[in-house]
Amino acid sequence: xxxxxxxxxxxxxxxxxxxxxxxxxxxxxxxxxxxxxxxxxxxxxxxxxxxxxxxxxxxxxxxxxxxxxxxxxxxxxxxxxxxxxxxxxxxxxxxxxxxxxxxxxxxxxxxxxxxxxxxxxxxxxxxxxxxxxxxxxxxxxxxxxxxxxxxxxxxxxxxxxxxxxxxxxxxxxxxxxxxxxxxxxxxxxxxxxxxxxxxxxxxxxxxxxxxxxxxxxxxxxxxxxxxxxxxxxxxxxxxxxxxxxxxxxxxxxxxxxxxxxxxxxxxxxx
Amino acid sequence: xxxxxxxxxxxxxxxxxxxxxxxxxxxxxxxxxxxxxxxxxxxxxxxxxxxxxxxxxxxxxxxxxxxxxxxxxxxxxxxxxxxxxxxxxxxxxxxxxxxxxxxxxxxxxxxxxxxxxxxxxxxxxxxxxxxxxxxxxxxxxxxxxxxxxxxxxxxxxxxxxxxxxxxxxxxxxxxxxxxxxxxxxxxxxxxxxxxxxxxxxxxxxxxxxxxxxxxxxxxxxxxxxxxxxxxxxxxxxxxxxxxxxxxxxxxxxxxxxxxxxxxxxxxxxx
DNA sequence: AACGACGTTGCGGCAAACGAAACATGACCA
DNA sequence: TGGTCATGTTTCGTTTGCCGCAACGTCGTT
Numbered sequence: 203x204x205x206x207x208x209x210x211x212x213x214x215x216x217x218x219x220x221x222x223x224x225x226x227x228x229x230x231x232x233x234x235x236x237x238x239x240x241x242x243x244x245x246x247x248x249x250x251x252x253x254x255x256x257x258x259x260x261x262x263x264x265x266x267x268x269x270x271x272x273x274x275x276x277x278x279x280x281x282x283x284x285x286x287x288x289x290x291x292x293x294x295x296x297x298x299x300x301x302x303x304x305x306x307x308x309x310x311x312x313x314x315x316x317x318x319x320x321x322x323x324x325x326x327x328x329x330x331x332x333x334x335x336x337x338x339x340x341x342x343x344x345x346x347x348x349x350x351x352x353x354x355x356x357x358x359x360x361x362x363x364x365x366x367x368x369x370x371x372x373x374x375x376x377x378x379x380x381x382x383x384x385x386x387x388x389x390x391x392x393x394x395x396x397x398x399x400x401x402x403x404x405x406x407x408x409x410x411x412x413x414x415x416x417x418x419x420x421x422x423x424x425x426x427x428x429x430x431x432x433x434x435x436x437x438x439x440x441x442x443x444x445x446x447x448x449x450x451x452x453x454x455x456x457x458x459x460x461x462x463x464x465x466x467x468x469x470x471x472x
Numbered sequence: 473x474x475x476x477x478x479x480x481x482x483x484x485x486x487x488x489x490x491x492x493x494x495x496x497x498x499x500x501x502x503x504x505x506x507x508x509x510x511x512x513x514x515x516x517x518x519x520x521x522x523x524x525x526x527x528x529x530x531x532x533x534x535x536x537x538x539x540x541x542x543x544x545x546x547x548x549x550x551x552x553x554x555x556x557x558x559x560x561x562x563x564x565x566x567x568x569x570x571x572x573x574x575x576x577x578x579x580x581x582x583x584x585x586x587x588x589x590x591x592x593x594x595x596x597x598x599x600x601x602x603x604x605x606x607x608x609x610x611x612x613x614x615x616x617x618x619x620x621x622x623x624x625x626x627x628x629x630x631x632x633x634x635x636x637x638x639x640x641x642x643x644x645x646x647x648x649x650x651x652x653x654x655x656x657x658x659x660x661x662x663x664x665x666x667x668x669x670x671x672x673x674x675x676x677x678x679x680x681x682x683x684x685x686x687x688x689x690x691x692x693x694x695x696x697x698x699x700x701x702x703x704x705x706x707x708x709x710x711x712x713x714x715x716x717x718x719x720x721x722x723x724x725x726x727x728x729x730x731x732x733x734x735x736x737x738x739x740x741x742x
Numbered sequence: 743a744a745c746g747a748c749g750t751t752g753c754g755g756c757a758a759a760c761g762a763a764a765c766a767t768g769a770c771c772a
Numbered sequence: 773t774g775g776t777c778a779t780g781t782t783t784c785g786t787t788t789g790c791c792g793c794a795a796c797g798t799c800g801t802t
Binding site: 747752762766771772 | 776
């Protein structure tokens, strides 16, 4: 933890966001978001430190969330974890992204054609959220799991979306430190902006071992009926099997599939 | 304010549940829970009616939840739906649920109540796999060991799961020869199918000395958040101590415990 | 035995959330 | 075309519901 608030509370910045926004609800949500896959169980004080709220406040929030089944209490070690009611709500959230319903047939066809894993991603809080996957048929293929995030600057899908998102969104992403996952990761804002311009020009985004050595990917943006970014379609595989060329078959196929999905969402290519 | 609020609304029953429980958070959660799979998009007034809150309040809650990515706004029709951040949180909730971890407290309580050995089983390659046990307190009790298999057709847990598994799975089990462990073992496929139908009807499965003479057991199925079989909960004991009656206390307790575990896994009883 | 860290509870003050009413917009229909 | 009803949104004054403080009980470690 690099930065924390020693004792004063109420982090000054986001106090007066919008006049109509409910503090305790924001705080409750921040608690829920504090749980990570590798750290699924947290105690009151632990959470209090993580989100910068007073112990008492966290406790009461947790009691409330427990009543509602959004967290559950482990009496053995007095820790809390995300609760069953969230499983259902999250499931409904996932299902109500009808983008994935639209995209699934195309993704399956794409996987049949290219023989690699396909993923569907949407934009979520400055990151890439994987919402649907179709695993590749080969013995070795990239395994993707729906519900997990990828960094915006270190994934081809993230870059594909970012390239077509409003510039404020780009600024927000660049404002944070760009973590270097591999030696190929773009960490220089200027260099990344160039990359985005390139993506806008070609309509295709590449991940050249930028998040994992040995893994490459090709993404295309998906647009909705208003012409705004709805998500990204990605094909990922071992470096050797993902060609980088302008006129590679994979590239054509991904682009075609992406355009088909956009069209189904009501997007009218100009 | 011990009694109540002077005159305005503040409707009714559960106003002062626990002193430490945050109203606005409860309300926000109730909004999220109002979304159903067949009705994934709701408007402000619609929600307001559904949860019984004032329009304004609902609006502000939604604004807050939108900021946090827990709902998203559809500008086309001014409706709201569950948002992407919930997908992630729900996913983590799902991953952090471990069946045996969830079940253990219930199993211990169950053993305390019925005084017999409890076992947790899952389906594994056409058989029953014991994954957790709590031995009974009596001098003679059934000893169960986690990690061992039981035959699907010769254990109450196996039958409980089989009754709710897809029919292909049933066919696979019946395709193999049904070994006769005791004179009570079901070895006739037709007869066993009838038994499974019976279990589906009652939700409870019995082992009447079908694998060991002198040993009886009662099992109930456990369902996960998708309504699919996650496992089975079993209480086993000497024949004389396991009543067969419809309204036996043991039967009720096992059923109750199984339902509690299913609920924690996100299963919503219909 | 004393310490420290933890989760939990009681309490009083005050900001934060609330509800009523007004406003803005659009759909529908006469 | 004008009117009515429904919607979502904004404003504002009131007070309620929440918050931070401090104290308590209980573990585990020193």
